[in-house]
Amino acid sequence: MREASRDRIKAFLTLLPSMILVGVFVYGFIGNTIWTSMTDWGGMGALALDPEKNFVGLANYVELFTGFLGSGFRQDLVNAVYYSLMLLGGAVGLGMFIAILLDRKPRGEDLLRTIFLYPMSLSFIVSGTIWRWLLAPQGGVNVLPTYFGLEPLTFDWLSSRSAILVFNWQDILRILLYGVSLVCILAGVAVLRKNRRKAMRRLASGVAVGLFVWLFGDVVPDAYMMREEHGFNLATLGIIMATIWQYSGYTMALYLAGFNGISQDLRDAAMLDGASAAGYYRHVAIPMLKPITISAVIILSHISLKMFDLIFAMTGPDNAETGHPALNMYLTTFRANEFATGAAIAIVLFLIAATFIVPYLVSQYRERGRR
Amino acid sequence: MANVQLKGVGKRFGDVEVVHGVDLDIRDNEFIVLVGPSGCGKSTVLRMIAGLEAITEGEVLIDGQVVNQVSPKDRNVAMVFQNYALYPHMSVFDNMAFSLKMRGMGRDEAEEKVREAAQILELTPYLGRKPSELSGGQRQRVAMGRAIVRNADVFLFDEPLSNLDAQLRTQMRMELRKLHMRLATTTIYVTHDQTEAMTLADRIVILKDGAIQQVGTPIEVFEDPDNAFVGRFIGNPPMNILKGVYRESGGNRCAMVGKSCFPVVEGKAASLTDGASVLVGIRPDAIKMGDAVDKLPKEWLCHGEVVLSEILGGQSHLEIVVDGETRLIAEVEGRVVAHPGEVVPIGFEFDRMVLFDPESTNTIR
Numbered sequence A: 001m002r003e004a005s006r007d008r009i010k011a012f013l014t015l016l017p018s019m020i021l022v023g024v025f026v027y028g029f030i031g032n033t034i035w036t037s038m039t040d041w042g043g044m045g046a047l048a049l050d051p052e053k054n055f056v057g058l059a060n061y062v063e064l065f066t067g068f069l070g071s072g073f074r075q076d077l078v079n080a081v082y083y084s085l086m087l088l089g090g091a092v093g094l095g096m097f098i099a100i101l102l103d104r105k106p107r108g109e110d111l112l113r114t115i116f117l118y119p120m121s122l123s124f125i126v127s128g129t130i131w132r133w134l135l136a137p138q139g140g141v142n143v144l145p146t147y148f149g150l151e152p153l154t155f156d157w158l159s160s161r162s163a164i165l166v167f168n169w170q171d172i173l174r175i176l177l178y179g180v181s182l183v184c185i186l187a188g189v190a191v192l193r194k195n196r197r198k199a200m201r202r203l204a205s206g207v208a209v210g211l212f213v214w215l216f217g218d219v220v221p222d223a224y225m226m227r228e229e230h231g232f233n234l235a236t237l238g239i240i241m242a243t244i245w246q247y248s249g250y251t252m253a254l255y256l257a258g259f260n261g262i263s264q265d266l267r268d269a270a271m272l273d274g275a276s277a278a279g280y281y282r283h284v285a286i287p288m289l290k291p292i293t294i295s296a297v298i299i300l301s302h303i304s305l306k307m308f309d310l311i312f313a314m315t316g317p318d319n320a321e322t323g324h325p326a327l328n329m330y331l332t333t334f335r336a337n338e339f340a341t342g343a344a345i346a347i348v349l350f351l352i353a354a355t356f357i358v359p360y361l362v363s364q365y366r367e368r369g370r371r
Numbered sequence B: 001m002a003n004v005q006l007k008g009v010g011k012r013f014g015d016v017e018v019v020h021g022v023d024l025d026i027r028d029n030e031f032i033v034l035v036g037p038s039g040c041g042k043s044t045v046l047r048m049i050a051g052l053e054a055i056t057e058g059e060v061l062i063d064g065q066v067v068n069q070v071s072p073k074d075r076n077v078a079m080v081f082q083n084y085a086l087y088p089h090m091s092v093f094d095n096m097a098f099s100l101k102m103r104g105m106g107r108d109e110a111e112e113k114v115r116e117a118a119q120i121l122e123l124t125p126y127l128g129r130k131p132s133e134l135s136g137g138q139r140q141r142v143a144m145g146r147a148i149v150r151n152a153d154v155f156l157f158d159e160p161l162s163n164l165d166a167q168l169r170t171q172m173r174m175e176l177r178k179l180h181m182r183l184a185t186t187t188i189y190v191t192h193d194q195t196e197a198m199t200l201a202d203r204i205v206i207l208k209d210g211a212i213q214q215v216g217t218p219i220e221v222f223e224d225p226d227n228a229f230v231g232r233f234i235g236n237p238p239m240n241i242l243k244g245v246y247r248e249s250g251g252n253r254c255a256m257v258g259k260s261c262f263p264v265v266e267g268k269a270a271s272l273t274d275g276a277s278v279l280v281g282i283r284p285d286a287i288k289m290g291d292a293v294d295k296l297p298k299e300w301l302c303h304g305e306v307v308l309s310e311i312l313g314g315q316s317h318l319e320i321v322v323d324g325e326t327r328l329i330a331e332v333e334g335r336v337v338a339h340p341g342e343v344v345p346i347g348f349e350f351d352r353m354v355l356f357d358p359e360s361t362n363t364i365r
Helices: A003-037 A059-066 A068-103 A109-121 A124-134 A140-148 A169-190 A196-219 A234-261 A264-272 A277-288 A290-306 A309-315 A325-335 A339-370 B042-050 B092-102 B107-120 B136-148 B166-183 B194-200 B218-223 B228-233 B290-295
Strands: A163-168 A229-233 B004-013 B016-026 B031-035 B057-062 B077-080 B154-158 B186-191 B203-208 B211-216 B240-249 B252-257 B260-263 B277-282 B287-289 B301-311 B315-322 B326-333 B343-348 B354-356
Touching: A003 A339, A059 A068, A059 A339, A068 A109, A068 A229, A068 A234, A068 A277, A068 A290, A068 A325, A068 A339, A109 A234, A124 A140, A124 A234, A124 A309, A163 A169, A169 A196, A229 A234, A234 A277, A234 A290, A234 A309, A264 A277, A264 B042, A264 B077, A277 A290, A277 B092, A290 A325, A290 A339, A325 A339, B004 B042, B016 B042, B016 B057, B016 B211, B031 B042, B031 B194, B042 B057, B042 B077, B042 B154, B042 B186, B077 B136, B092 B107, B092 B136, B107 B136, B136 B166, B166 B194, B186 B194, B194 B218, B203 B218, B203 B228, B211 B218, B211 B228, B228 B240, B228 B277, B228 B354, B240 B326, B252 B277, B287 B290, B287 B326, B290 B326, B290 B343
Parallel strands: B031 B186, B031 B203, B077 B154, B154 B186
Antiparallel strands: A163 A229, B004 B016, B004 B057, B203 B211, B240 B252, B240 B277, B252 B260, B277 B354, B287 B343, B301 B315, B301 B343, B315 B326
8 A cells, every 4th residue: 555545544544533523513513403493493392302393494584584573683683793893893993002002112011911911811701790880870980970070971881772873674685785885895996906807897896786776775675574673772882892891902912912023124124114103003014914803803703793691791681782692592592492493593693603704714725725 | 325424333232332433434325345243233333324223322424414313214224134124915016115105205106216126126027926926036126126216325235145045145246236336325235244245345344343343445454454353254265374473583584483484575564573473364365386386486485285175166275284283274276186195385475474463463564
């Protein structure tokens, strides 16, 4: 037998146990969840020894997105989207900003770095409890101004019922199409200088989609039978603040490690080339750390999609204003015993996470292929 | 275009003084090479001129202006780094255009300048590539391109060829020289390689332990070193330095090395007195063999035993023992074939011999 093929067999046998385990316990169970989500397992006899499960196709998904009972889930989903966007912007932006400040090597940099990274080491239950106290209606943050002789704040951080950026769920398909159009146009602008033809193609398709929805929006079906408003619930602000507090130290550490990895010569070169400190970060350091930004975005986005314990600790499971699909999935599955609907929620979250991660993996493989 | 002056420039890191009182006057359009062993402070001097390192004492003047407090970007100097320091995420074009963009030049004008520089450096086909897609030599060229697009007053090179293989280094060395002849920009070039220093420089500055040892044209520092360090550092193989005693009897002046008399020519080292100990410096190429011996005076000839020979093709390096005790390295023409163990007639160009004081190692003139 040839040496090479023997090596292959050895490698295969070594990997086999983990392949079997991952196959069964990860992919097998994903498959099982997908199947469960297409049955009607739930309700009265759900906990029977041999529960009745009938295949119902995509009915559970249709109910979640367009059904009367799915309204709570839809608000949770909207919450999750706003939550993810705010967390990404906040934690990446703040982390980057602190990293830049520390990269200027202020006195006590080591101590400051530890202080900023420290929240990472707390569990979400602990930080959730702390922030619940801080954001209590008549305590913590709200009484801060009184120390300066001002009136206390009266904002209900965790129980406010106001919402902004409200939209009608009936329009969700049109809104998504506008989103697609915007993404195409931005992607076109991004390559405008490098590849004119590609840019034109992207711009044209973006404008076409946008124009189509604008002019013939009626053709696009309504997603729901009646008007149903969803928006950015201000009650989630407190949770967003707590999560940014907890994760900006982490992104700071990522960026700081990246900045430290940039050679001194490159800084010197930028300085001689006439870049100010701000110019250096804007044109050299931050673009060079694109892989770090991408990793941070992926890690934070899947954390925010899975967020459970922090919200549980801060507002409990039953606060509709601060609901999250992950909480909803838990409640639907294990409190209401609606296993099929719970599975459908899990799969929706899984697909959303995949839309973040799969493009990243594809681009990574491509890059490796190019090398 | 500018001259650069260093007046008593010193640099201290904490308690360690790495550069001491360097005085140097670099003329407009001159190509100056700072050379010395690693740790001699040559890069620090360059970085102080660039403004990347604070000046602890003394003054740096560019075009007559003291620039100690002027920030690097306002000194109008361009620098090429040993590891190129190209921006890895930018194309070659953007790398070269970056400084123009930072100085607020319009895109069309910048493009024209970059294309012009790319043409000079034969980089035009690579303008769209990223640095990672270029070879070492091409990256080096981009680094130079980045310097020349700016019409900087002074070019600073910090060991720019050290990361290239030997063949490419020779080629780039010639191109650098041509580039300087074409642009005639004041250039300060740091290297530890004495061959680069000899081939590139209008004037060489030899540094050791943060102090200048000698400033002069390549031929000056080669033929007339100020001290034994310069003698050994410049030239490859290095100068032979032997212990000897100065003897004077009647009209005969000799540096006695072992049992041999190395005659001291008329007018050299007139201050020496009989019995003074000296260091005798003889360049390997001042030792002759074969036909070349015939042109030398009789009293400059003797015999030596070949111990080792390294044949390099055009020339050979031989290790020779004279009088059974004095070891010398000789550099002779390649066609002179000598086998180890052979005793051959050799001759010395004693008019090129240099004598050093054994205490201070300074040249006795």
